[in-house]
Amino acid sequence: MFKISLCLFLVSVPFSAILCAAFSEERPTDRRVLVLLDDFAIKSSHSIFFKSLETRGFDLDFKLADDPKLALQRYGQYLYDAVVLFAPSIDRFGGSVDAASLLQFVDSGHDLILAADASASDLIRELAVECGVDFDEDPAAMVIDHTNHAVSETEGHHTLIASDDFINSEVILGSRKIEAPVLFKGIGHSINPSSNLVLKVLSASPAAYSANPKSKLSSLPTLIGSAISLVSVVQARNNARILISGSLSVFSDRFFRSGVQKAGSTTKHEKCGNEQFFVELSKWVFHERGHxxxxxxxxxxxxxxxxxxxxxxxxxxxxxxxxxxxxxxxxxxxxxxxxxxxxxxxxxxxxxxxxxxxxxxxxxxxxxxxxxxxxxxxxxxxxxxxxxxxxxxxxxxxPFRHNEYERFIPAALPYYGASFSMMSGFFVFTLVYLYTK
Missing domain, CATH: 2.60.40.1930 (Macroglobulin (MG2) domain)
Structure with a gap:
C-alpha cells in the first residue's frame, strides 16, 4: 500500500552531495510547474489559485492531461520541478506520462499536488494509494456531515462541509490563524496511522461519515468520524512533498469567494478559509516554507x-x-x-x-x-x-602511540608497590640464604 516509503528512500544521500547542493542553490526549488487539466475551463474556474502561484514567481505550463505530446523529461533531464494534477477523471495520460513516471518524478525529489473528486478514476486512486492515501472504495461515496455542514439553500444532502479541524503546525499552514472554516465537497480518504510520512492537514468532524448521499445506509460506513481526512500531505524521506485533496472544487474561485456559516452557529463569515488555507499550504508544498x-x-x-x-x-x-x-x-x-x-x-x-x-x-x-x-x-x-x-x-x-602513554600512572601504585616489595624480599632472602647457617 505504501510503496513510496519503500522505493523513494533506501538510498542515503552522501554528505558531500548535501554540502554541494546547499552551497550552490539560491532557492530550494526552481519555479517550473506543469498543470495537467481535464478541461481548459478549469484554468478560468480556478484562476485565483493559479494567480497566487504566478504572483509568487512560478512559471505555470497548462496542458490537457491526455495531450499526446505530454512529457516530464527530455534527454534525461526533468522539464518541470512540480506537477499540479487537476484532472480527477483522467483514465490515461497522454504522451510518455503514466502513473509510474509520475511516481518516479516524486522519487527524484519533485513535488506534486493531486486533486480528486466524486468522479475520480482508477488511475487517480492508484496514484493516491502509492502515496499512502486510500480513497473510499465506493465510487459514489461522498463525505457527509449532518452536524458540521455549511448552511446552504441548495445543498440538502449535507455534503457541503464546513471544516475547521486544521493541523496544529505553523510551518505548514503559516503563522496567521485561519479564522473561517474551509468549505469542502468531495470524497474522503484514510491514511496509515503507523506512517509518519503522511499527515492530515484538514480532517472531518467526529460526526462525519463517507457514503452515497442518494441511497439509504444498509451497513456501517468504512470511513467514519475524525479518521476521515479531507486534505493530506506527504513529506517523503527525500524531502519531496505531496498534497492530496479529495475535492477539486475546494480550489475553485466559487469556493474561494464564498461566505460560510457552519450549521448551529450564529457566526457568518463573509469569506471562507479556502483561499488562505490552500495558498499557505501550497507555499509549504513548493518549499517556500519549512525547507x-x-x-x-x-x-x-x-x-x-x-x-x-x-x-x-x-x-x-x-x-x-x-x-x-x-x-x-x-x-x-x-x-x-x-x-x-x-x-x-x-x-x-x-x-x-x-x-x-x-x-x-x-x-x-x-x-x-x-x-x-x-x-x-x-x-x-x-x-x-x-x-x-x-x-x-x-x-x-x-589509540595512543607507544611514546604517548603516561610514564607514571597513579592508579597503578599498588602494582608498583607489589613489584618493588617482591624485589626487596628476594634480595633479603638471597642475603639470608648465602650468609647465614
Whole structure:
C-alpha cells in the first residue's frame, strides 16, 4: 500500500552531495510547474489559485492531461520541478506520462499536488494509494456531515462541509490563524496511522461519515468520524512533498469567494478559509516554507582551525554547523534548541545537544571516547513540517602511540608497590640464604 516509503528512500544521500547542493542553490526549488487539466475551463474556474502561484514567481505550463505530446523529461533531464494534477477523471495520460513516471518524478525529489473528486478514476486512486492515501472504495461515496455542514439553500444532502479541524503546525499552514472554516465537497480518504510520512492537514468532524448521499445506509460506513481526512500531505524521506485533496472544487474561485456559516452557529463569515488555507499550504508544498539547508560543517581539535585526518582517543574537539531556513525570498537563520550530533560507531558513543548563537550557527565540544575505530559525526534532524537534515562524515580514531602513554600512572601504585616489595624480599632472602647457617 505504501510503496513510496519503500522505493523513494533506501538510498542515503552522501554528505558531500548535501554540502554541494546547499552551497550552490539560491532557492530550494526552481519555479517550473506543469498543470495537467481535464478541461481548459478549469484554468478560468480556478484562476485565483493559479494567480497566487504566478504572483509568487512560478512559471505555470497548462496542458490537457491526455495531450499526446505530454512529457516530464527530455534527454534525461526533468522539464518541470512540480506537477499540479487537476484532472480527477483522467483514465490515461497522454504522451510518455503514466502513473509510474509520475511516481518516479516524486522519487527524484519533485513535488506534486493531486486533486480528486466524486468522479475520480482508477488511475487517480492508484496514484493516491502509492502515496499512502486510500480513497473510499465506493465510487459514489461522498463525505457527509449532518452536524458540521455549511448552511446552504441548495445543498440538502449535507455534503457541503464546513471544516475547521486544521493541523496544529505553523510551518505548514503559516503563522496567521485561519479564522473561517474551509468549505469542502468531495470524497474522503484514510491514511496509515503507523506512517509518519503522511499527515492530515484538514480532517472531518467526529460526526462525519463517507457514503452515497442518494441511497439509504444498509451497513456501517468504512470511513467514519475524525479518521476521515479531507486534505493530506506527504513529506517523503527525500524531502519531496505531496498534497492530496479529495475535492477539486475546494480550489475553485466559487469556493474561494464564498461566505460560510457552519450549521448551529450564529457566526457568518463573509469569506471562507479556502483561499488562505490552500495558498499557505501550497507555499509549504513548493518549499517556500519549512525547507532547511546545512552549510559550513566543521570539526577540529580544540585550539586548532584545520580539520584533521584522524583523531586520537581522549582528544578534545569542536563541532559546528550552520543551518538556515528558506523564508520564500531569502535564507534566514534557523533557531531551535533540539538539534543533536552523534559520534557514532555501530551505536552512539557521544550524543550532544548543539548550542546555538541564534544566528544559524550550532556548535558543541566533547572528548573523543577511549575507543578506537572508524567513527561518524551524524546529524539526523527530523521535525514536523521541516525538511530532513541528514549529515554524516567518517573520521578514524587511533589509540595512543607507544611514546604517548603516561610514564607514571597513579592508579597503578599498588602494582608498583607489589613489584618493588617482591624485589626487596628476594634480595633479603638471597642475603639470608648465602650468609647465614
Amino acid at each position: 532547511l539547508k546545512a552549510v559550513n560543517v566543521k570539526h577540529n581539535k580544540v585550539g586548532e582551525t584545520d580539520e584533521p585526518s584522524m583523531y586520537r582517543i581522549k582528544d578534545d574537539l569542536d563541532y559546528s554547523v550552520e543551518v538556515y531556513e528558506w523564508s520564500g525570498s531569502s535564507w534566514e537563520p534557523y533557531v531551535a534548541g533540539d538539534m543533536q550530533v552523534q559520534f557514532y560507531m555501530m551505536s552512539p558513543y557521544v550524543l550532544k545537544t548543539l548550542s546555538t548563537n541564534e544566528k544559524g550557527l550550532y556548535y558543541t565540544s566533547f572528548k573523543v571516547p577511549d575507543v578506537y575505530g572508524v567513527f561518524q559525526f551524524k546529524v539526523e534532524y527530523q521535525r514536523l513540517g521541516y525538511t530532513t537534515l541528514s549529515l554524516s562524515k567518517q573520521i578514524p580514531v587511533r
